[in-house]
Amino acid sequence: MVIDATGLTKTYRTVVAVDELTLRVSPGEIHALLGLNGAGKTTTFRMLLGMIRPTRGRVCVLGEPVRPGARALWSRVGYLVETPSAYPELTVVENLRVIARLRGLRGEKAIREVVARLELEACAHQRARTLSLGNAQRLGLAKALVHRPELLILDEPANGLDPAGVAGIRQLLHELARSDGVTVLLSSHLLAEVARLAARIGVLDHGHLVWEGPTADLVARSRPRLTVDAQDRGRAAAVLRSAGHAVEFDDEHGLTLTGERAIRRPGEVAELLVHAGCPPTRLAVTQDDLETAFLDLVGAR
Structure with a gap:
């Protein structure tokens, strides 16, 4: 496993930020952590990167235990946690030169490549303090990528980007995973993007991993489900139940039927109600989106 964490826990006095988290990420995989604000995503990332010590638990990254002074390990990891930081009076290129020196890189080739890859050419000689939020985010990503890491840990990598920029980052991460074998662990509030990008998803809620598995x-x-409404909801429900349908009352939509027969043949449901003298005023097959499934898991619905 590129990331192998077991029983990872972090407490601050009486607050449990992360509680007995077990997380395993395979090589070349794009793995996402989802959670509401305060769920423990950033705290988890900081423990994985050795920025803070776990209260208890074990964590290995790229086969090595995370411990102070593991310089060889961190030379293989790129990261962006919380807001991107930069030297405000230095230009984009100058900031990347500083990072390249710290990473032991020589020459300008790596800097030119990452500037092109993150589409920073137009602001390459602009001071960091004058960058837009989106370009500041691109600079943060460029700093994480300049040394061609084997593992990327990214906290909200698309923050501040416009739709074209979000799509560009998605394509970039796909290319890194597919072509270069880079493993990516990320968090994001953009659930539709996560569904397109990540192979596996973990859902955090109040420090607990409440669900983990393939995105699919x-x-x-x-x-x-089939949602049905009628002027006399009680009578409509009785008619449908007598025909063998499981019916639930929904304050917003009227009646909800989740049986496969009703969903596949809504016309039969309409015909049944018409013949019983309570024709439907609304009949529609609907499906929850990823956001709804996520909110159900964290109890926010």
Whole structure:
């Protein structure tokens, strides 16, 4: 495993920020952590990177235990945690030269490549303090990538980017994983982007990992249903139940049917109600999105 954490816990006095977290990320995988604000995502990233010590638990990155002074390990890791930082009076290129020196890189080739890859050419000689939020984010990503790491840990990598920039970062991370074998662990509030990008997803809630698995499995949790409304909801429900349908009352939509027969043949449901003298005023097959499945997991619905 590129990341192998077991029982990872961090407490601050009476506050448990991360509680008994077990996380394993395979080589070349894009793995996402989702969670509401305060769920423990950033604290987890900081423990994985050795920025803070866990209260208890074990964590290995790229096969090595995370410990102080592991310089050889961190030369293989790139990261962006919370807001990107830069020397404000230095230009984009000058900031990258500083990072390149710290990483032991020689020459300008790596800097030119990462500037082009993050589409920073237009502001390459602009001072960091004058950058837009989106370009400051690109600079942060460039600093994480300049030394061609084997592992990327990215906290909200698309923060501040416009839709074209978000799509560009998605494509870049896909290329890094597919072509270069880079492993990516990221967090994001953009659930639709996560569904397109990540192979696996973990959901954190109040420091607990409440769900983890393939992205397709989380998407599959979004349940299709037939929503029906009628002027006399009680009578409509009785008619449908007598025909063998499981019916739930929904304050917003009226009646909800989740049975496969109703979802596949809504016309039969309409015909049944019409013949019973309570024609439907609304009939629609709907399906929850990824956001709804996520909110159900963290109890925010």
